[in-house]
Amino acid sequence: AFFVLRVLRRIQSPRNRLLDAINSRDIVIHYQPIVALCSGKIVGAEALARWPQPDGSILAPDIFVPLAEQTGLISQLTQLVIEKVFEDMGNWLHLHEEQHISINLAPADLTSGDLPPLLGQLLNKWAVHPKQIALELTERGFADPKISAPAIAAFRRSGHSVYIDDFGTGYSSLSYLQDLDVDTLKIDKSFVDALEYKNVTPHIIEIAKSLKLAMVAEGIETAGQLEWLHRHGVQYGQGWYYSKALPKAEFIFWAENNLRLHST
DSSP: OHHHHHHHHHHHSHHHHHHHHHHTTOOEEEEEEEEETTTOOEEEEEEEEEEEOTTSOEEOHHHHHHHHHHTTOHHHHHHHHHHHHHHHHHHHHHHOTTOEEEEEEOGGGGGOTTHHHHHHHHHHHHTOOGGGEEEEEEGGGGSOHHHHHHHHHHHHHTTOOEEEEEETSSSOOHHHHHHSOOSEEEEOHHHHHTTTTOSHHHHHHHHHHHTTOEEEEOOOOSHHHHHHHHHTTOOEEOSTTTOOOEEHHHHHHHHHHHHHHTTO
């Protein structure tokens, strides 16, 4: 009975459920369009992992990514996400050289030597340019510049853009922004939500401008937010005002419609 109990606990532990999901490639990717605020034309998408459950529900990454980090599974999860992005979107990216997909990395991914060769192999296989795969890191990913700076520099030398995700929500140190060679700053949804009654967002925008970083605003939900952000010089955005994150087929349908609309 004790042995059976141990086996059942192992089978049902959250870590082993996630490991099984990774090994079975059960994680699916949804894609949220990123558009140019001046025109509404799509420029790419953010890849967002989803974990379908036996009861039909779907777990969002803010639940299972911390689990993966805490249990040492994050590198395996990131590799699966990268592989799935190319399986889903490799052909589409090859056909649309001006489009990109951004992929979220965890801090531990920077020290994993597996990602650069994996990316290189998949870029070659699908004939996709490195600039079409952007890499997103939260502020935690920049916590130790001795580790993060060389890794980010190597990704950029390979041709990838590097985004700072959720800027302003962590222990924000302006010094690391000056020290790191990144391309784009993403303005967190919490600052977009607070446009009307807080004055932090204009300062974030001015920081980005002074460092010559492009900006993507997350969580745009209203025309008023869109107009304010565009007026203040934010170039790109994503959010439910345009589209929620979509499964592969729905995303491609949405994107092709958007491109047709803006080609006329």
